[in-house]
Amino acid sequence: MNDQPAADTARRLTTQEAARALGVKPATVYAYVSRGRLTNRRDPVGRGSTFDAGEVEALALRSRREAAAPAGELSVRTSLTLIEDDRYWFRGVDAVELASRYPYEEVAEWLWTGGPRPGARFTAPPEALAAARRAVAALPEHSGPVDRLRVAVAAAAVTDPLRFDLSEEAVLGSARSLVPTLAGALLELGAPAGDGAPVARELWSRLTAADPEPRALEVLDLALGLLTDHDLAASTLAVRVAASARAHPYAAVSAGLGALEGPLHGAAGRLAHRMLVEVLERGGAAPVVAEYLRAGRAVPGLGHRLYRGEDPRAGALFGRLADLPQAAPALAAARDVTAVMARHGLHANVDLALAVLTVSCGMRAEAGETVFAVARTAGWIAHALEEYQERPLRMRPSGQYQGPRPPQPLP
Incomplete structure (x- = not known):
């Protein structure tokens, strides 16, 4: 890497120059590097990085083409899930094998960070969990699972003063607390799981009064892992639109839950x-x-x-x-x-x-929706994290007006 000719060195840009050329913040330039869209080289003289000018110009051109794409031709770049030849992969790893071998929490961490986190456990903050439970308990008895989860998300959000911090570290912190909060906020039907229990065990007592037999718990945990993400389903696209507008992660998850309420997705x-x-x-x-x-x-x-x-x-x-x-x-x-x-x-x-x-397992008919929504929350957060690194408001297609041409008389 250090034996490049001087002419190549002259065509390299500093981080600030690359950011100006791309129309983004310097932090976003490094996000592009971490996602493989740009390559950098440490400046042997200064303390920063330099970037190939041609590579930066090519990326800027792709971004401009995307911004100018006609309505109906929205293309969303993602490094999360690939579906191909009747199989699907999470960040290049067979999703079925991943979910079969590792618990839901570790599958979520892989999707969020692209790195392993052995023994990962999620903990619901006491204040958020208490607020979510009070909100859910106030709903009418006939409320559906998605009704309860939407209310729980809103209640948890107002207890998190860092929800407007969209840095990766802050969003991951919110994600690791939101998932167990959603599971723990639902009404209990069976024996309590206890503090620090895996998400599958916490959710089990909200789905059935039956004893948590180990093999049945393993199946529930597998279901959670398998359902973590599935490319750009309607709810996931809703999440990315919200994240594109820089809505905080709780609001983005709420957008996903809103799309899940439709009869064609989730029911x-x-x-x-x-x-x-x-x-x-x-x-x-x-x-x-x-x-x-x-x-x-x-x-x-x-x-x-x-x-x-x-x-x-x-x-x-x-x-x-x-x-x-x-x-x-x-x-x-x-x-x-x-x-x-x-x-x-x-x-x-x-x-x-x-x-x-x-x-x-003696669960109610709507239990599948609950499992789907709790599992998919991790995927929604992963997509929000990706979208926060993209150009803001890029998901703003132009309407194709088909009404009467102006001017028209006042009614």
């Missing part, structure tokens, strides 16, 4: 749970599936637009559920559903596998 687990219960009650999938098809309704828990075959998350959960004796009836019902629908070319997705878990 399928509840439908799959109810379908499995009906299959078990009627002794077979054929009559249940027939009623769905006759009514022109999609059979829940089947098909995914990003996978041609079985959702890899479903495959991993089915494999672990097969070792859970109490899951055998629900697992057989799920297999029956997929066999009946095989002629339509539809395969099981993660909602069907989640339904096997929720049915077999």
Whole structure:
């Protein structure tokens, strides 16, 4: 690296010069370096870094092209999740293998930082947890899981004086406290987990009154890890739009939860749970599936637009559920559903596998939504962290006006 010709040295920029050329802060220049978008070299004379002028100019050009892209052509750079050939990876690592080998907390840390954090544990600050629990307890009894989580996020946010600090260190601190706060704020149904318990154990007592059998807890932890992120789903895009406007991480998570309230994203687990219960009650999938098809309704828990075959998350959960004796009836019902629908070319997705878990462990129909939302909070934070390093307000497409041309008379 030190044997470059003098001409090359003359074309190098200081950090301040690179920042001006890119239209960003100096800290963002180093963020580009850490994400592999720029390379730097220590200045042998000064104490800073220098940057190749051509590389900086190329990055600035790409940024200008992105800013000028027409509406409908938004492209979001991300180093988090790749979905390809019926598999998915977190930062280049097979996500199924990662979630199968490491607990949810360590999967989250990998997604946030790209580095291992063995033995990671998340702790809810007492003040935030107390505020979130009071807020959730004040809701009507019929409130849904996402209702409760949105209120818990808002309550936790106002107890965090550092929420407006968007530095990586501060955002990570908020993330490590928010996830357990969400799990701990929900109403308790079973035996308390105790202080410092893993997220899966804390969440278990909010989902079912059943005893936390170790193998069942392992399946829940696996589900959390598998669901941590899944590229740019609707809720994740909402999070990135909020982060682009420099909303603090709690507000960004609230945006994700808002998108999750829609019937087309996040609610399928509840439908799959109810379908499995009906299959078990009627002794077979054929009559249940027939009623769905006759009514022109999609059979829940089947098909995914990003996978041609079985959702890899479903495959991993089915494999672990097969070792859970109490899951055998629900697992057989799920297999029956997929066999009946095989002629339509539809395969099981993660909602069907989640339904096997929720049915077999005595959880309510909405438990799958709760698992999804708590798990995905870590992914939303990861995307917010990425977006904070991008140009502010870049996700501002232009509207294609199709109304009457002005001037028009006043009504």
